[in-house]
Amino acid sequence: MKLYEYMAKELLGKNGIPVPRGEVAGSTSEAKQKTEEMDTPVAIKSQVLSGGRGKAGGIKFAEKPEEVSEAAEELLDMKIKGYKVDTILIEEKIRIDQELYLSIAIDPVNKKPVVIASKEGGVDIEEVPEDKIVKRYVDPKWGVDPYVSREILDELELDQIVSKQVTKIMKKIYDLFKNYDAELVEINPLVVSGEKVVAADAKINIDEDALFRHKDLPKISDKTELEKKVEEMGLSFVELDGDIAIMANGAGMAMTTLDVISYFGGSAANFLDAGGGASVELTKQALEVLLSTNPNAVLINIFGGITRCDDVASALIQVKNETGIPVPLVIRLMGTNDEKGVQMLKDNGITAYRMMDEAAKKVVELAKEGADVDGNIG
């Protein structure tokens, strides 16, 4: 779960890491009122969950108080990479003498947290040459002891006064990373301003699987309304931009179904993993969601291990009888109780395939016919 910049900075501040003085506003008038007592110049930053905000014009500066409301109005009107700007952060502008990069992330290969630091902050870390980056793996049992920071800072060759402050910050962000179950704490840039070191921008991602331990944190989602709805049902769902709706059981199977569709020249409208052992009712609800997106065709690809094929079949029959299925639907059923499921479908006038490739080929064909009839796609 990504936190907005202002939330990330609140957490940093609360944990003893210096951040610029800032005010949050959700409207132009609020921005005006909250900045009346602030010194100018200020930076006005749109709060969205996507990167590349600066390049998209999502950060503005104001030299005089009256410029603040103007900039606020413009930003609150913006959409950045599909995200509407609802909130802005107005911050004192800090003098920049040097920009550093500092983060703690998870390294899946070493299965340990990793501290990444560089003297070249302010840009995307992937653009910094390898030899300018210092990486140090941290034993989760010991954390970042002062000597670990000294080793890192020694490589960075920073001046003594700055080093001392960064050492303290490193320990504190590691503690924050650990205590809040973060997947990533990134300060970029960590600005050296005179003799002070300040976190000028910050990203914190919290592990969603650990939210049960952090009831005080807000729930933030960058998912679409439909994605949220389906995920509340306990299924895994991502909206894509093709025209064939997909339901499969298991994440690997759902991903493969997308690939198979594209192999035969079609494109998927979504990724829906109905999981292992979804009930009749849940399968039915999932199918109804898929139909609500108005696809040209639907493919259900089930390889039943825990999932019982007769359960899938009865959900399908229920939907067909209760609401009707307005688009071509292709189903592939194999695995636990497949013979029973296939027979049930047959009795209700639905043909089921046994092989994934045959079913995928068929659904692509049907989607194209559907598109021609509707004239949706050329």
Next chain:
Amino acid sequence: MAILVNADTRLCIQGITGHQGSFHRGQMKDYGTKIVAGVSPGKGGKEVEGVPVFNTVAKARQETACNASIIFVPAPFCKDAAFEAIDAGIELVVLISEHIPVQDAMEIMAFARERGSTIVGPNTFGVITPGQCKVGIMPNRYYKPGEVGVVARSGTLSYQIVGDMTLNGIGQSTVVGLGGDRVVGCDFTDMLELFEEEPNTRAIVMIGEIGGSREEAAAKYIKEEMTKPVFAYIAGKSAPAGKRMGHAGAIIEGNRGTFESKVTSLEEAGVQVAQMPWQLVDMLKKDLSIK
């Protein structure tokens, strides 16, 4: 012969009286797994279908000499359960549960490394040596003893591919699920190393997916160390960047974890990569001269 589990494996089930634990106890028993103990705090002294239940893993190990454990407890309690198993000296710990916090997973792996336990998972379907022993939740009927080792990140996709192999007369030495999470105990490389040493395994099938760099690491290992043929299929070619495709580990971040990078490095290492899952069977048949 096999890797990780065989007919001599003595299994303990942590969470044996729970819903999942009791269902899969039955399934594993039907497969012939030697289930010697169950653990369910507060229910020690009872029995479940002939299996003695203990309050702690330490006691279970002491009384039954169990050497493997499968954990069916809710995610928030998994770290404790895994630590308990590792501390009791269990050699193989299979963590089925999904949604274990990633920091807990890192701590589990660190402790396991210290004590020399092997962790499979979390978020895995487990390990099976067909005809001998099943420690997991995979459907019993798709597996057949044979000479191909299979290692996968995803459950259903591996059932699909293994089912296809079995249908075509290609049996498996052992099938291992690494797990769909970002931090898991075993990687492809660890399993390739074991399969390389295992005399009855003639070839290995890797079922990978987008996200992380485990397949790339495996490619490096294959190029440098492997003498046995390796075949692979990678899921997620058409998945968009930045979206988590069901598994916590299946996400393309920045330019890391892409399909292309995985396929290229595997092919450069001499691995035959199937475009579609059903093509693996033909590749295997050709290589193993199975009619």
